[in-house]
Amino acid sequence: MRSPPKRSGSVPVASVAAADAELAETLDNLDGADNYAAWIFEQVQPHLGDTVLEVGAGHGTFTEILSARGARVVATDVSQRCADVLRERFAGDEHVTVVRGGADAVAGQPPFDSAVLINVLEHIPDDDGALRDLAATLRPGGRLILWVPAFQLLYSDFDRKIGHYRRYRKGELKAQLTRAGYQVTEIRYVNTVGALAWLVVARLMHRAPTGGRSVKIYDSCFVPVLKRLEGRRGAPFGQSVFAVATWPGSR
Numbered sequence: 001m002r003s004p005p006k007r008s009g010s011v012p013v014a015s016v017a018a019a020d021a022e023l024a025e026t027l028d029n030l031d032g033a034d035n036y037a038a039w040i041f042e043q044v045q046p047h048l049g050d051t052v053l054e055v056g057a058g059h060g061t062f063t064e065i066l067s068a069r070g071a072r073v074v075a076t077d078v079s080q081r082c083a084d085v086l087r088e089r090f091a092g093d094e095h096v097t098v099v100r101g102g103a104d105a106v107a108g109q110p111p112f113d114s115a116v117l118i119n120v121l122e123h124i125p126d127d128d129g130a131l132r133d134l135a136a137t138l139r140p141g142g143r144l145i146l147w148v149p150a151f152q153l154l155y156s157d158f159d160r161k162i163g164h165y166r167r168y169r170k171g172e173l174k175a176q177l178t179r180a181g182y183q184v185t186e187i188r189y190v191n192t193v194g195a196l197a198w199l200v201v202a203r204l205m206h207r208a209p210t211g212g213r214s215v216k217i218y219d220s221c222f223v224p225v226l227k228r229l230e231g232r233r234g235a236p237f238g239q240s241v242f243a244v245a246t247w248p249g250s251r
């Protein structure tokens with residue numbers, strides 16, 4: 001079995017255009033995973049505040065939840081295709097502003113209460129630089145909320161195809177955030193069953209783990225059980241790392 005790539009920004013991944021095309025179907029499939037999206041939101045919601053920057057909003061699955069809960073959201077994505085989808089989806093929604101680009105695209109706007117990145121940081125070659133850039137978008141005391149894939153052991157060809165440079169361990173991510181000047185207030189692994197499924201399907205069988213039927217079964221049968229079992233305590237391992245860090249307002 002081929003060893004997984006080392007955790008670094010030098011992992012060769014698909015081109016931006018190829019990764020974006022590969023992601024399109026995955027994002028569409030995940031748009032119907034209502035239980036999974038609600039599970040993420042339950043963990044994110046206590047840390048949001050009234051103004052939210054969502055970086056890498058994709059097709060707007062999470063943006064729609066934020067908007068429905070009354071948050072004022074600036075949704076960004078570097079993909080022109082995704083930006084177009086977002087503008088069409090939220091046309092006329094006064095709670096959502098769509099901007100093409102990353103954190104740098106909102107320079108000059110008032111600072112946000114929170115910045116949310118759901119499965120985004122792993123797509124950025126210089127994730128340390130991205131964490132520093134995100135700090136400039138937050139008010140003093142603002143929160144950075146991250147949901148990233150866990151464990152380099154799970155790094156698969158599917159990760160490479162959709163543009164993942166890396167997967168994360170909890171301790172590594174906490175150290176990165178601390179170096180960037182944040183105060184980490186919460187960090188844990190989530191989704192134990194998802195980690196095992198990813199290992200078998202993506203890593204060992206070399207298949208895409210986000211097919212429409214698979215997502216529907218997982219969302220309806222497994223996510224409700226995982227919500228009860230894991231709660232807010234986290235797990236010893238998982239498919240993802242959830243982290244919340246506060247920006248103190250000084251470097």
